[in-house]
Every structure is written in structure tokens, then in C-alpha cells.
Amino acid sequence: MLTAFDAYKKIPGGVKDTLKWVYSRVPLRLRLGEEFFRQCRFLEESQWWSAQELENYQSEQLRLLVRHAYDHVPYYHDLFKSANLLPDDIGSVKDLVKIPVLTKDMIRNNLERLRARNFRDNEVVKLYTSGTTGKPLTLYYNKERDYLNFDPYIWRYFGWAGQKLGGRAAKLSAWTLPPGKVYSYNPVRNLLLLSAYALSESNVKEYVEGLKRYSVNYLVGYPSSIELMVKFLKAKGISRPVNLKGVFCHSECLHDWQRAGIEEFWGCKCFDWYGLEERVILGVECEQHKGLHLCSDYGITEFEDDQKSGFKRIIATSLTNYAMPLIRYDTGDVGYLLNERCSCKRGFPLFCLQGGREKSFAIGKDGAHIPVANIDIPNVTNHIVQFQFAQKKRGVMELRIIKKSEFQETDLEKIQKKLEEKFGGNMDIEIIFTEHIHQTKNGKTSIYIQEIKKENSYGIRN
Numbered sequence: 001m002l003t004a005f006d007a008y009k010k011i012p013g014g015v016k017d018t019l020k021w022v023y024s025r026v027p028l029r030l031r032l033g034e035e036f037f038r039q040c041r042f043l044e045e046s047q048w049w050s051a052q053e054l055e056n057y058q059s060e061q062l063r064l065l066v067r068h069a070y071d072h073v074p075y076y077h078d079l080f081k082s083a084n085l086l087p088d089d090i091g092s093v094k095d096l097v098k099i100p101v102l103t104k105d106m107i108r109n110n111l112e113r114l115r116a117r118n119f120r121d122n123e124v125v126k127l128y129t130s131g132t133t134g135k136p137l138t139l140y141y142n143k144e145r146d147y148l149n150f151d152p153y154i155w156r157y158f159g160w161a162g163q164k165l166g167g168r169a170a171k172l173s174a175w176t177l178p179p180g181k182v183y184s185y186n187p188v189r190n191l192l193l194l195s196a197y198a199l200s201e202s203n204v205k206e207y208v209e210g211l212k213r214y215s216v217n218y219l220v221g222y223p224s225s226i227e228l229m230v231k232f233l234k235a236k237g238i239s240r241p242v243n244l245k246g247v248f249c250h251s252e253c254l255h256d257w258q259r260a261g262i263e264e265f266w267g268c269k270c271f272d273w274y275g276l277e278e279r280v281i282l283g284v285e286c287e288q289h290k291g292l293h294l295c296s297d298y299g300i301t302e303f304e305d306d307q308k309s310g311f312k313r314i315i316a317t318s319l320t321n322y323a324m325p326l327i328r329y330d331t332g333d334v335g336y337l338l339n340e341r342c343s344c345k346r347g348f349p350l351f352c353l354q355g356g357r358e359k360s361f362a363i364g365k366d367g368a369h370i371p372v373a374n375i376d377i378p379n380v381t382n383h384i385v386q387f388q389f390a391q392k393k394r395g396v397m398e399l400r401i402i403k404k405s406e407f408q409e410t411d412l413e414k415i416q417k418k419l420e421e422k423f424g425g426n427m428d429i430e431i432i433f434t435e436h437i438h439q440t441k442n443g444k445t446s447i448y449i450q451e452i453k454k455e456n457s458y459g460i461r462n
């Protein structure tokens with residue numbers, strides 16, 4: 001069904017801006033469509049299912065997905081053939097182990113063969129991500145169902161903190177805002193966009209102005225940036241500017257000391273949130289704050305022993321992305337299931353992550369702490385093998401790039417333009433082409449490394 005949202009998306013950008021306010025008055029039911037609300041109602045119920053009911057649901061969805069993958073996805077068709085498997089051999093979650101694990105390198109080497117043949121170019125969304133490793137990965141989503149496969153799950157989670165569907169929030173994130181602006185309000189999303197890039201002690205009052213002007217009750221963002229904002233507010237002697245009801249922390253590890261500092265300042269609870277661009281797993285914290293709930297109506301998650309490290313690797317299967325099924329995808333993250341049940345009585349088990357989401361700040365010329373890991377170079381060009389930022393000294397960074405043979409001068413120009421947008425004059429960045437990217441002792445690479453001694457007067461632990 002064509003929703004008002006679909007029609008809105010087809011309008012050109014400039015006209016769209018002027019229509020935003022008009023469009024924001026259209027009732028949510030018309031904007032999002034009946035199917036969206038049906039999905040929300042379904043998720044309200046499924047969260048209370050028993051473990052057995054959830055497993056039955058996963059098995060049922062898995063059978064459909066495997067049949068689709070075998071029929072329409074060349075990579076899986078060939079994989080099943082070579083492993084002497086038929087779709088009927090995967091009858092339940094317990095049979096998943098028969099299918100080999102899918103690594104990021106396998107995706108890179110088989111990208112088009114992993115895309116379902118019954119999805120045309122105009123029926124997929126192509127997305128580039130690099131996680132925390134700096135090695136780009138391309139993904140395809142089902143365009144038509146994209147808004148059903150993610151947003152309703154997030155709104156359910158927001159609901160656990162009392163937030164209503166479509167309710168107002170502020171999001172401190174990697175937005176590119178007009179020059180000189182640190183906030184901007186999007187009426188369609190009812191969202192106050194706060195720049196995590198521009199945040200500094202000298203302009204934190206402007207953030208306060210935005211939060212007050214739009215009477216924000218919920219804050220979303222990287223815990224490191226939210227914590228930093230609290231430090232700057234305190235440094236300026238500013239006490240709680242608005243009464244928040246909840247803070248949603250995503251994309252990074254939420255450390256206990258960050259949680260304590262944020263909750264104490266804002267007088268409300270933090271709600272941790274773990275998800276991946278690959279959309280194979282969703283972990284979210286409920287109002288009891290006992291750990292992350294593994295949303296087992298979103299995907300299937302296995303915790304597999306890793307002989308080398310002694311940890312458990314998180315292997316995840318998306319139940320919703322038919323454009324590019326990711327079955328037994330090795331997320332690269334490690335964690336384990338907790339034995340206890342949450343007192344909220346939801347059917348989703350609790351789990352813990354072991355590190356893996358550490359991100360760091362680069363320091364701009366004016367002292368601004370800039371979350372480097374969120375600079376989306378892979379969305380600028382897909383002609384690079386890997387990249388890494390290295391800070392040499394305050395306001396100076398190197399961007400090291402291993403390029404593909406297709407890399408051209410225009411790619412370089414696009415990257416320079418993106419850097420200019422993100423950093424303005426606050427950072428001098430030298431782009432260096434290399435064959436080798438620095439690795440840590442355990443062989444992992446990171447998007448960002450700091451090669452200076454910390455110049456950090458706010459006690460932020462990088």
C-alpha cells in the first residue's frame with residue numbers, strides 16, 4: 001500500500017523543506033500507514049510471549065527465510081548444494097548450526113550473489129557501513145519493508161521508558177547542520193537534532209537554548225557525547241535545563257561511570273541500546289535496568305565458543321531482510337547470555353556484551369571533542385578497502401586510506417568535501433594513501449587511533 005510517507009519521500013528536497021511543517025500536521029496513522037501500526041500491535045504482544053513461544057516464532061520465520069534464500073539467493077543456493085542441504089533440513093532454530101557461519105569477508109567477496117534475485121534495483125536500499133573497524137561493508141535492505149523492519153522495534157523500546165510513538169526527543173549525533181548552527185528541529189520526525197561534532201564548553205549554552213525552546217523530555221545519543229555535554233554544563237555552572245524522562249544510549253558501550261554521571265545530572269534513567277547497521281540483532285534495556293534484553297522476535301542470536309579468545313562470539317540471523325538474507329552472520333562482537341530472568345517478565349532473555357563498542361574522541365583546534373567513529377566515509381565512496389583516522393596533535397589528523405584500483409581523483413574530492421562539512425576549519429586533515437593500516441595486538445583494526453598524549457581536562461576516559 002502506498003502510504004503518505006511514500007508519497008512524501010518522492011518530493012524534491014527544496015520543496016520538501018517548506019512542506020515539512022505542513023506534512024508534520026498529517027496524523028501519524030496516515031503518515032505511517034496501517035501496516036506500521038499492525039506491526040507495532042504485534043510487537044506489543046510478542047514481547048510477553050514465553051521463551052517457547054518465541055522460539056516457535058523464530059523457527060517458523062527461519063523456515064520461510066531459508067526457503068526464500070535457497071530459491072532466490074545464489075550464494076545460499078550454492079552453499080546448500082555444496083553442503084548437501086535442502087531447505088527442509090532447517091526445520092527449527094536448533095538446525096541452524098548445519099549452515100556455515102557468514103563472515104564479513106564472505107559478504108565482501110560475494111556481495112551480488114548474496115542479493116536476492118527477485119529484488120530489482122529500485123526495490124533495495126544500498127547501505128555502506130564500517131562498524132568500528134574501518135573496513136567498509138555493503139548491505140542491501142528491502143526498500144518497501146525497511147520502515148517496518150526496524151522502526152516499530154525501536155518505538156517499542158522507547159515505550160519501555162514511557163515515550164509515546166512519534167513523541168518528541170533530542171538526538172545528539174553526527175548530524176551535518178548548517179554552518180554556525182548546533183541544533184535544528186525536524187518537525188516531521190519531531191526530533192531536535194543536536195550536533196555531536198560541534199559540542200564544546202564555549203557553545204554548550206546554545207544546546208541548552210535548543211532543549212528549552214523545544215521542551216524536550218527524552219534524549220538520544222552516544223553515551224560519550226552525552227557524558228561530555230554533562231561535563232560542559234557542569235563546567236559552566238548550568239543545572240538541569242529541562243526535565244528529562246529518559247536517556248537512550250546507543251552505538252557505544254555505556255560504562256557504569258558514564259551512566260552514573262548522566263543519571264545524576266539529568267535525574268532520570270539511562271536506557272542502553274545495542275544494534276548493528278546489519279540489523280541482525282537488537283539488544284535493549286527495559287525499565288527494570290537489569291541488562292540488555294535480546295529481542296528474539298527481531299532475529300536469532302547464537303553465542304558460539306571461540307577457542308582462541310575463550311569468549312563467546314555473537315552469531316546473528318536477521319529474520320526480516322529478504323533483499324539480502326544474513327544467516328549466521330558473525331557480528332565480530334562478543335558477549336554471553338545471563339542466567340537470570342528480568343523482573344519485567346518479558347520473554348526476551350538478558351545478555352551482556354564484552355567491550356567491542358569502544359569509541360573515542362578527536363580533539364579539534366578549539367578543544368571540541370569530536371566522535372570520529374561516526375564519520376561515514378563508506379557512504380562517500382565505496383572505492384576504498386579500509387581507512388583509519390589518526391590524531392597527531394590537537395587539531396591535526398591523518399586520514400590513512402587503502403584504496404581500491406577504481407579510486408579516482410573525484411573520490412578524493414568527495415572525501416575532502418565530507419571532511420570539510422564535518423570538521424569545518426576545526427581540524428587540519430592530511431590524507432595519506434597507504435598499503436597498511438595500524439592493527440592492535442589482537443589483530444583488530446580501529447577507525448580511529450590517538451597518537452598524542454591526552455589533552456583532556458574533562459576526565460573523559462578515551
Ligand SMILES: [Zn+2]
Binds near residue numbers: 288289293342345346
Ligand atoms: Zn526487563
